[in-house]
Every structure is written in structure tokens, then in C-alpha cells.
Amino acid sequence: MSDExxxxxxxxxxxxxxxxTDISGTTSKDIDYVRPAxxxxxxxxxxxxxxxxxxFCQDAKVIGVQYFLTAxxxxxxxxxxxxxxxxxxGYPDLVPFITAEHYYQFVTMHGMIMVVYFLxxxxxxxxxxxxxxxxVGARDMVFPYVNMVSFWMFFIAVCVLMASFFVxxxxxxAGWTLYxxxxxxxxxxxxxxxxxxxxxxxxxxxxxxxMGGLNYIITILQARTRGMTLMRMPLTIWGIFTxxxxxxxxxxxxxxxxxxxxxxxxxxxxxxxxxxxxxxxVLDYGGGSPVLFQxxxxxxxxxxxYIVALPAFGIVSDLISVHARKNIFGYRxxxxxxxxxxxxxxxxxxxxxxxxxxxxxxxxxxxxxxxxIAVPTxxxxxxxxxxxFRANIRxxxxxxxxxxxxxxxxxxxxxxxxxxxxxxxxxLSDTYFVIAHFHMVMGVAPLMVxxxxxxxxxxxxxxxxxxxxxxxxxxxxxxxxxxxxxxPMHYLGFIGVPRRYFEMYDSPYVASATxxxxxxxxAALIVGFAQFIFIYNIVTSLSIGKPAGKNPWKANSLEWLxxxxxxAHGNWGEKLPVIHRWPYDFNVPGAKEDYITQTTPPSxxxxxxxxxx
Amino acid sequence: MSDxxxxxxxxxxxxxxxxMGSDQTAFKGAQWGxxxxxxxxxxxxxxxxxxLISYMKGRxxxxxxxxxxxxxxxxxxxGVPVPLLLIAIMTFVLITSSGTMALxxxxxxxxxxxxxxxxxxxxxxxxxxxxxxxxFEWSKLIHEGVRPWENPFGAKQFGSFFFMxxxxxxxxxxxxxxxxxxxxxxxxxxxxxNAKRGFFTTMKSDYVAxxxxxxxxHFVDLVWVFIFAFFYLW
Amino acid sequence: MDxxxxxxxxxxxxxxxxxxxxxxxxxxxxxxxxLVDWFQFQGLLRHSLILIFMFLKAGLIMAFFMxxxxxxxxxxxxLLWPMTAVVGFIVLMAAEAKYTVFTRLLYFFIGG
Numbered sequence: 040m041s042d043e044x045x046x047x048x049x050x051x052x053x054x055x056x057x058x059x060t061d062i063s064g065t066t067s068k069d070i071d072y073v074r075p076a077x078x079x080x081x082x083x084x085x086x087x088x089x090x091x092x093x094x095f096c097q098d099a100k101v102i103g104v105q106y107f108l109t110a111x112x113x114x115x116x117x118x119x120x121x122x123x124x125x126x127x128x129g130y131p132d133l134v135p136f137i138t139a140e141h142y143y144q145f146v147t148m149h150g151m152i153m154v155v156y157f158l159x160x161x162x163x164x165x166x167x168x169x170x171x172x173x174x175v176g177a178r179d180m181v182f183p184y185v186n187m188v189s190f191w192m193f194f195i196a197v198c199v200l201m202a203s204f205f206v207x208x209x210x211x212x213a214g215w216t217l218y219x220x221x222x223x224x225x226x227x228x229x230x231x232x233x234x235x236x237x238x239x240x241x242x243x244x245x246x247x248x249x250m251g252g253l254n255y256i257i258t259i260l261q262a263r264t265r266g267m268t269l270m271r272m273p274l275t276i277w278g279i280f281t282x283x284x285x286x287x288x289x290x291x292x293x294x295x296x297x298x299x300x301x302x303x304x305x306x307x308x309x310x311x312x313x314x315x316x317x318x319x320x321v322l323d324y325g326g327g328s329p330v331l332f333q334x335x336x337x338x339x340x341x342x343x344x345y346i347v348a349l350p351a352f353g354i355v356s357d358l359i360s361v362h363a364r365k366n367i368f369g370y371r372x373x374x375x376x377x378x379x380x381x382x383x384x385x386x387x388x389x390x391x392x393x394x395x396x397x398x399x400x401x402x403x404x405x406x407x408x409x410x411x412i413a414v415p416t417x418x419x420x421x422x423x424x425x426x427x428f429r430a431n432i433r434x435x436x437x438x439x440x441x442x443x444x445x446x447x448x449x450x451x452x453x454x455x456x457x458x459x460x461x462x463x464x465x466x467l468s469d470t471y472f473v474i475a476h477f478h479m480v481m482g483v484a485p486l487m488v489x490x491x492x493x494x495x496x497x498x499x500x501x502x503x504x505x506x507x508x509x510x511x512x513x514x515x516x517x518x519x520x521x522x523x524x525x526x527p528m529h530y531l532g533f534i535g536v537p538r539r540y541f542e543m544y545d546s547p548y549v550a551s552a553t554x555x556x557x558x559x560x561x562a563a564l565i566v567g568f569a570q571f572i573f574i575y576n577i578v579t580s581l582s583i584g585k586p587a588g589k590n591p592w593k594a595n596s597l598e599w600l601x602x603x604x605x606x607a608h609g610n611w612g613e614k615l616p617v618i619h620r621w622p623y624d625f626n627v628p629g630a631k632e633d634y635i636t637q638t639t640p641p642s643x644x645x646x647x648x649x650x651x652x
Numbered sequence: 653m654s655d656x657x658x659x660x661x662x663x664x665x666x667x668x669x670x671x672m673g674s675d676q677t678a679f680k681g682a683q684w685g686x687x688x689x690x691x692x693x694x695x696x697x698x699x700x701x702x703x704l705i706s707y708m709k710g711r712x713x714x715x716x717x718x719x720x721x722x723x724x725x726x727x728x729x730x731g732v733p734v735p736l737l738l739i740a741i742m743t744f745v746l747i748t749s750s751g752t753m754a755l756x757x758x759x760x761x762x763x764x765x766x767x768x769x770x771x772x773x774x775x776x777x778x779x780x781x782x783x784x785x786x787x788f789e790w791s792k793l794i795h796e797g798v799r800p801w802e803n804p805f806g807a808k809q810f811g812s813f814f815f816m817x818x819x820x821x822x823x824x825x826x827x828x829x830x831x832x833x834x835x836x837x838x839x840x841x842x843x844x845x846n847a848k849r850g851f852f853t854t855m856k857s858d859y860v861a862x863x864x865x866x867x868x869x870h871f872v873d874l875v876w877v878f879i880f881a882f883f884y885l886w
Numbered sequence: 887m888d889x890x891x892x893x894x895x896x897x898x899x900x901x902x903x904x905x906x907x908x909x910x911x912x913x914x915x916x917x918x919x920x921l922v923d924w925f926q927f928q929g930l931l932r933h934s935l936i937l938i939f940m941f942l943k944a945g946l947i948m949a950f951f952m953x954x955x956x957x958x959x960x961x962x963x964x965l966l967w968p969m970t971a972v973v974g975f976i977v978l979m980a981a982e983a984k985y986t987v988f989t990r991l992l993y994f995f996i997g998g
Contacts, residue, residue, distance in 0.1 A: 073675070074674075074675060074676070076676070077676050077677055077680075078676065078677070082855060082856065084853075084854045181684045181688075182684070182685075182688065182853075184852060184853040184854070184855075185853075249692070249695060252695075253688045253691055253692055256691055257684055257687050257688050257691065260677070260678040260679065260687065261676075261677045261678065261679060261682070261684055261687055262676075262677075262684070263675060263676050263677070264675075264676070265675060265676060266675050267675050267676070268673060268674060268675045269672060269673070269678065270673070271675075287691065287694065287695045287698075288694070288695065288698050288968055288971060289698075290695075291695055291696070291698035291699040291701075291702055292698070292702050294699060295699055295702035295703055295706065296702075298816070298820075299706065299816070302800065302812065302816060306800045306801055307800075307801045308800045308801050308808075308811075308812035308816075309801070309808050309809060309812060310706065310710065310809070310812055310813075323801060325808060326714050326715075326716060326807060326808050326809055327710070327809070328709060328710065328713055328986055330982070330986065331706055331709050331710070334709075334978075334979060334982065335702060335706065338702075338975060385971035385974065385975075386971070386974055389978075396989075397982055397985070398981055398982050398984075398985035399985075400981070401978070401981075401982070404978075618675070661958075663958070663959075664959060665959055667958055667959055667960070668958070668959035668960045668963060671958060671959075671960040672960055678960055678964075679957075679958065679960055679961045679964075680958055680960070681958070682957070682958075682961060687961070690961065690965060694965055694968060697969075697972070698968075698971075698972065701972045701975070701976075702975075705972075705975055705976055705979050708976070708979060708980065708983060709979050709982065709983045709986070712980070712983035712984065712986075712987060713983045713984075713986035713987040713990065714987075715987065715990050715991060715994060715995075722923055722926070735923055735924065736920065736923055740916075740920045743916050743920075744913070744916065747909070747912045747913060747916060750912075750947065750951055751905065751906075751908075751909040751912075751951075753951075754905045754908075754909075754950075754951045755902070755905055758900065758902070758905065863953075866951075866952075867952055870947055870948075870951045870952045871952070873947060873951075874944055874947050874948065874952075877940055877943045877944050877947065878940060878944070880916075880919070880940075881919065881936050881937070881939070881940035884923075885919060885922060885923055885932075885936045886933070886936060
């Protein structure tokens with residue numbers, strides 16, 4: 040690839056035979072040579088009625104917004120559930136309707152909603168759908184119809200999930216990991232309809248996601264525009280692509296465990312159920328293996344962590360690069376780190392199971408792989424920091440959220456090293472230390488990226504800017520508030536406060552934990568309400584925000600270079616764009632402006648010392 | 653790209669780095685739908701792998717004896733038990749249908765509409781026969797007292813895994829049969845010759861759809877190879 | 887349209903004989919794996935024979951019926967590399983199953 044570029048940049052030297060036919064005599068045309076199109080123009084369905092344009096729409100951008108809104112709606116439900124949990128923990132018995140059963144149901148639903156229906160759907164369904172066709176220069180996803188069905192499957196999955204709040208017994212209270220045997224035995228809240236609806240909803244989600252995921256992967260691999268090589272794609276696309284590939288390979292394990300648990304519940308098979316005596320009565324189960332479920336679940340569950348994290352890594356790289364006006368340090372290293380993390384993530388799952396009673400040798404194996412996966416992750420952090428070093432940083436809301444991401448991610452990553460080691464994990468497992476760790480690393484950190492990304496791409500989607508002033512308030516409330524919530528939790532974990540406990544009663548550590556729990560609860564309420572600043576900002580900016588115009592951030596990547604802003608159906612008007620470079624040519628020595636867009640041909644920036652991509 | 657340029661590309665591992673490093677497409681000359689089916693099958697492979705891995709874990713770790721499949725699945729022919737007879741016939745039928753499908757793909761690309769249509773129909777009938785024999789097998793076992801939740805011959809998990817895995821595979825076969833009939837009709841109607849637009853997707857029909865359908869059908873056969881080896885023979 | 891059609895003929899149709907050969911081989915291999923059970927081979931011989939015939943059959947179906955042999959390596963490698971995750975899962979779960987049965991025998995029968 041770099042060789043080809045060299046050839047084109049030095050036109051007086053050897054040419055490939057293909058290029059020769061294209062030469063019309065001038066050197067400039069020669070430099071700008073890009074291979075001709077391999078594929079015919081994509082055949083698109085244009086909606087005519089309101090329903091085909093906005094409801095059952097086949098335009099990936101509209102589908103992305105639909106995914107986004109649905110995911111945010113479920114996310115708000117998850118947020119409210121977390122308030123209720125915090126109220127109970129900070130001020131026991133303050134809210135009368137939060138009983139122990141309800142508390143467990145809130146814990147379960149909060150976890151499942153946030154991980155699967157909020158973060159996964161938002162990153163891949165929302166950002167993926169909106170950005171992939173724009174950033175790789177396609178007119179739309181390759182299978183727009185399947186893409187539309189994908190969203191509606193997700194929508195049904197959310198409806199089924201929400202329906203479980205209203206069935207007799209309520210939603211399941213088994214914890215988001217749904218471990219059998221307790222998940223399907225009487226005594227666990229929602230062990231009848233609740234768990235069945237949860238499993239059905241997850242299965243629907245997997246089916247819907249598979250449809251979407253096929254679209255994302257094939258659009259990225261097979262529908263790029265002329266000149267767009269894999270190594271010229273923005274890191275956002277690399278993150279989303281790898282995460283989707285992980286999802287395609289990890290969700291099957293979830294689907295299988297859902298099917299098997301549904302059979303255990305409804306047909307009384309014994310896949311996961313050992314012989315059980317309940318209230319003096321021997322149940323019909325026997326011979327099954329609960330650890331099998333945990334292995335299947337975490338074979339999905341650990342890649343799932345990276346399904347959430349990798350798009351965040353990718354997006355934050357792009358945001359940092361644009362707002363620090365500097366190319367991302369070590370682009371290829373970043374790409375290989377993403378791919379490497381993705382590959383390794385299938386070999387680390389049992390570090391969630393150190394105390395489960397699995398084969399004791401596994402602790403050795405999985406601790407090793409877990410520490411190995413920290414290497415590419417650390418590389419990425421170094422590269423973000425080096426990108427910021429001596430950069431021309433614009434300290435706007437987007438950049439603030441990026442910096443917030445780096446801080447929270449480093450924080451959560453370091454506690455991850457603690458928990459990855461068996462000897463340290465055993466005393467810390469099932470304490471608030473774990474809660475603090477994973478909320479920092481896959482709760483707050485990706486959320487910071489999502490918010491930064493919304494501030495960044497809102498002008499593209501709507502044509503108007505979000506208010507910077509409100510944005511900064513939103514950032515500081517969220518960032519400081521999130522730290523007030525999760526930093527004390529590390530301490531709670533160290534003194535041994537167990538997680539998933541409804542109440543501490545008269546435990547010995549209650550004295551020092553009580554005040555801290557109250558503090559965390561207040562902080563959680565404030566952070567939660569601060570999100571309404573964000574929503575207010577979005578709603579008002581839709582009508583009174585400053586018009587953004589074209590490319591307000593002076594970014595290089597393709598999504599800002601559409602003929603119309605916001606982009607219309609089909610994205611590119613008459614002609615597809617032609618790509619000549621990577622999207623990170625900021626502040627190139629010798630260039631007139633501080634950015635060179637991906638579509639700028641080399642002949643226009645002859646004197647610029649651009650990177651060879 | 654014309655057919656020459658595909659043949660002019662470097663092959664082998666050099667071709668791999670060339671394709672991955674090039675613009676536009678990573679899989680040169682592969683249609684979107686075909687790549688989609690491949691990636692879907694990859695995902696589906698993980699589903700069946702998880703089923704079979706669970707089966708391995710369940711069967712290895714049970715302390716109750718696993719039934720002897722050779723006896724459980726034997727048929728009596730003239731009073732003599734023949735081990736795995738039905739399974740052998742089912743394997744035969746499925747491989748036959750896989751062969752007819754492969755030929756249907758070949759004739760589809762050669763635009764031999766009649767031949768392609770008849771071969772797809774033959775494949776569909778082979779699939780139906782397979783499902784029919786599976787129904788027979790299930791009813792025989794149920795008659796003998798095997799249920800998903802219990803099993804008179806030994807470990808409970810035998811019944812559970814048997815019905816779940818063969819059921820899931822049978823579902824794949826049934827879905828395949830439905831699509832085979834739909835596509836046989838489309839072929840006979842000439843949709844692929846006239847590039848008729850699809851009813852749902854509004855996209856033009858093309859004979860590559862037959863290859864995609866074929867990929868799915870061969871995958872179903874492929875899974876059966878593994879189930880046959882691990883569940884019936886092991 | 888003509889050009890597209892020509893391309894497909896060049897890349898995707900093969901001699902009838904290839905398919906018939908593979909078809910025949912599949913029957914033969916299936917027959918062999920059936921014979922493994924017929925002769926009641928046991929132990930390592932049985933398991934290795936089953937695996938050999940299984941992988942041969944799977945390989946033939948993938949390579950020729952699913953045209954993988956004729957596809958470019960880019961597609962082949964993207965399809966086959968993820969199988970390492972499955973292989974890792976199988977190996978680890980085999981170890982786990984052995985350990986589970988060990989603990990069960992220990993606690994249920996010996997009474998550890």
C-alpha cells in the first residue's frame with residue numbers, strides 16, 4: 040500500500056501498467072490516480088410516504104437515529120433504576136416500595152439494560168448505522184431492508200424487556216449474569232414470567248443484532264469508496280468493525296445459553312441444573328452443570344465488554360485527533376491494538392469466574408491472558424496521550440469529554456489489573472471494588488465518549504451546534520459527579536462491603552460505610568439530574584442552536600464532506616467521493632490550511648509533507 | 653471489474669495481502685450477498701459449536717452412564733438389530749441433497765434454468781425426506797420413553813442434548829427446505845433471468861442467490877457431519 | 887449484464903466431474919465412518935477414525951461444494967481464523983469437564 044503510494048507520488052519513476060493508460064500527459068493527473076470503481080452503483084429504495092421515510096425506513100442514517108433514541112430511552116429507564124437502588128443503599132427504608140425483591144429486580148434490569156440494550160445498541164446500532172456508510176463513502180448499508188428489520192427486532196426486544204415489568208412476579212431479579220440454578224428457581228424474584236421474558240428478549244436482540252452486524256461488516260469490507268483502503272479508514276470505523284465482528288462471534292454463546300436456560304425453565308431439562316432439594320422436596324433436576332452456564336455466559340460476556348469498549352476507543356481517537364489538530368499517534372499501532380484486543384478477548388473470559396469453582400488451573404491461564412490483553416490497551420492510552428502532547432488543543436466540550444474518558448479509563452483499567460490477578464481478586468470479588476472497577480471502565484468511560492461524540496456529531500445530524508456553555512456545565516457535573524460516586528466505592532470494596540446486598544444491617548463496617556453510602560447516593564442523584572441539562576441542550580439546540588454550516592470542526596473524514604448537510608438519502612449526491620489520504624492530515628507542514636480533507640487530491644497540496652498512507 | 657482483472661490479481665498469500673491492502677473491496681469478486689451468507693454461517697458455526705461444546709461438557713462430566721448410541725439408534729430389520737441404520741440413511745439422504753444442490757448452483761451460473769430448477773426441487777425433496785425421517789426417529793425415541801427431561805437408558809442429559817441439538821439442526825433443515833421451494837419457484841418463473849425485483853427488498857434477482865442458498869444448504873449438511881460424528885458415533 | 891455473466895462463468899462454474907467425484911468421496915467416507923460403528927472399534931482407534939473421517943468430509947464439503955477452494959485467500963482466512971476461538975473454547979472446556987467429573991466423583995462417591 041505504501042509502495043503504491045510511493046509510486047504515485049514520484050511520477051517520474053516507474054509506473055504500473057494500469058496507471059500508464061490513464062496518463063494524459065500532465066504529472067498532476069498522474070499523482071491523483073485512484074483505481075477505477077469495481078462495483079456498479081448501489082441500487083437504493085427511496086421512501087415516498089411518511090411511513091417508508093421515517094418509520095420503516097431503509098436509510099441507515101434514520102435507522103441510526105431510531106436506534107439512538109430507543110437506546111437512550113432504555114438508558115433513562117436504567118438510570119432511574121440506579122437512583123432507586125442508590126436511595127435504598129444510602130437511606131434504607133426511605134422509599135417504602137423498595138423491598139428486597141424489588142431491589143434485586145432493579146439491580147438485574149439496570150445491569151442488563153445498560154450493558155446490552157443501551158451501550159451495545161447505542162454504539163453499534165446508533166453510531167454504527169449513522170457513521171459507517173458516511174465514513175467509508177458508501178451510499179447506504181449494503182442491505183438496507185435487512186438493516187430496517189434489524190432495528191425493528193431490537194425495538195421488539197426492548198418492548199419484551201419492558202413488558203417484564205408488568206407481568207405477575209415482575210422482571211427477573213437474578214442479577215444481570217442470570218446464573219442458574221437460582222435464576223429459574225422459586226424464591227428468586229421474577230422466576231416465572233420475568234426470566235422467560237428476559238431470555239426471549241435477549242434472543243430477539245441477538246437475532247436483530249445479527250442482521251445489523253452483517254450489514255456493518257459487509258459495508259466496511261465490501262462497499263468502501265474508491266481509494267478507501269482499510270488503513271485509511273477512521274479509527275471509529277475500525278473500532279465499530281472489530282466490535283461487530285466480536286459480537287457476531289460472541290452473541291451465539293449468549294443465544295445458546297438463553298435457549299438452554301429456557302428449556303431448563305420450561306421443559307425441566309437439566310443442562311445447568313444439579314440435583315436440588317427445595318424446602319425438603321427433591322426437584323426433578325439432576326446432573327447438570329451450573330459452571331457450564333457461567334462459561335457460556337462469559338464467553339459472550341467478556342467480548343461484550345470489548346464490544347462496548349472498542350467503538351469507544353475508536354471514536355475517542357478520532358475526536359482527540361480532530362480537536363487537538365494533530366494526527367493520531369501511531370495509527371497502525373492503534374489499528375493492530377484494536378484487532379489484537381478483539382482477538383485476545385476470546386481467551387480471557389474465565390477471569391470473571393475465579394471464585395466459581397472451576398478448574399483451579401484456569402486461574403493461572405486466564406490471569407496470564409488477562410495481563411497480556413492489558414498491553415495493547417495500554418498502548419492505546421499512551422498513543423492518546425502522545426497525540427495530545429504539544430498539540431494545538433481546542434479546549435471545547437468534546438475535548439473535555441475525551442480527557443474525561445482517558446482519566447476514567449486509566450482509573451478503571453488499573454483496578455482491572457488488580458482484579459485480573461487471582462490472589463488479589465479472591466478477597467475483592469463480589470465487593471464494591473468490582474462495582475467501582477467496571478462502572479469506571481465500561482460505564483463512565485464509554486459514556487464520556489458517547490457524550491463527546493454527541494457534541495461532535497450533533498451538527499452533522501441536525502445542522503445545528505449544541506450550546507458550549509451548557510455542555511461545559513454538563514461535563515463538569517458528570518465528570519466530578521461520576522468520580523464522587525465511584526471513587527469512594529473502591530474504599531467500600533476494600534473494607535469488604537459486599538455487592539448486591541439489599542441492606543447492610545448491623546455489619547461491623549457499617550459505621551464508616553453509612554456516611555459514604557449517603558454521599559454516593561446524593562452524588563448519583565445529582566449526576567443523574569445533570570443529564571437533563573444534556574437532554575435540555577439537545578432539545579433546545581434543535582431549534583435555536585447556532586447553524587453549523589459545513590464541516591464546523593474542520594475535520595478531514597468523509598462524513599463532513601457530503602454535498603448536503605445534514606446528508607440526504609444516498610449521502611453523496613451525483614458522484615461518490617474519491618479518497619486520497621487518511622483522515623488525520625492536521626497541521627501538515629507546507630499545507631495552506633491546518634487540515635487536508637480525505638478527498639483532497641495530492642496535486643492540490645504539492646508542497647505539503649503528508650503522511651504516506 | 654472485468655473478469656480479466658480478477659485473474660490478473662496476485663493469488664495465494666500474496667493475493668491476500670494485496671486484497672486486504674486494496675481499496676473498495678477486501679474480498680475481490682465476491683458479491684455482497686455471498687459474503688453476508690459466509691459471515692452469517694460463521695456466526696451460526698459458533699452457535700452449533702457452543703451446542704456441541706455444552707454437549708461435550710455435559711456428557712464428560714456426568715457420573716451416570718451415557719447410553720450406548722449404537723443400540724439406542726438401532727433399527728430391527730427382520731428381527732436383527734442393525735446399529736444406526738436410520739442415521740446412516742439420513743446421512744445418505746442429506747449428502748445426496750447436498751450434491752444435487754451443488755449441481756443446481758453450477759447449472760444456475762450456466763443459466764440452465766430448467767436443470768437448475770429441477771435440481772433445487774430434488775434438493776428440497778431430499779431435505780423433506782430428511783426431516784420426515786427425523787420425525788420418525790424422534791417419535792421412536794419418545795415411544796421408548798426418552799424425553800428432554802428424562803431418559804430410561806441412563807443420563808438425563810442424553811435426552812436433553814439429543815432433542816435440543818437435532819431439533820436445532822432440524823429447524824435449520826426445515827427453514828432451508830422452505831427457501832428451496834421458494835427459490836425453485838423463482839427459478840422456474842425466470843426471476844433470475846429477468847432480474848425481477850424482490851417482493852420485500854425491491855432488489856434485483858440474480859443467480860448468485862442460488863449459490864447463497866447453496867452455501868446455506870451445504871452448511872446444514874456440514875453441521876450434520878459433526879453431529880453424526882459426535883453425537884451418534886462417539 | 888453480459889460482462890457480469892461472463893465473470894461468473896469464469897469464476898464459479900467447474901466441470902461436472904469435480905462435483906461427482908466429491909459426491910462419491912463423501913458417500914465412501916460416510917460409509918467408512920459407519921463401518922467404524924459396525925465393527926465396534928473402541929478407544930483411541932474409534933475416536934481418531936471418527937475424527938479423521940469427519941474432518942475429511944467437512945473439508946471436502948467446504949472446499950468444493952461451498953467453493954472455498956476456489957475463493958481468494960482473503961475470504962478463506964477471514965472465515966477460518968475465528969475458529970481458533972472455538973478451538974480454545976473446546977480445549978478449555980474439555981479440561982473443565984474433566985475437573986467437574988473429578989470433583990463429582992470425589993464428593994459424591996469417595997466423600998472428600
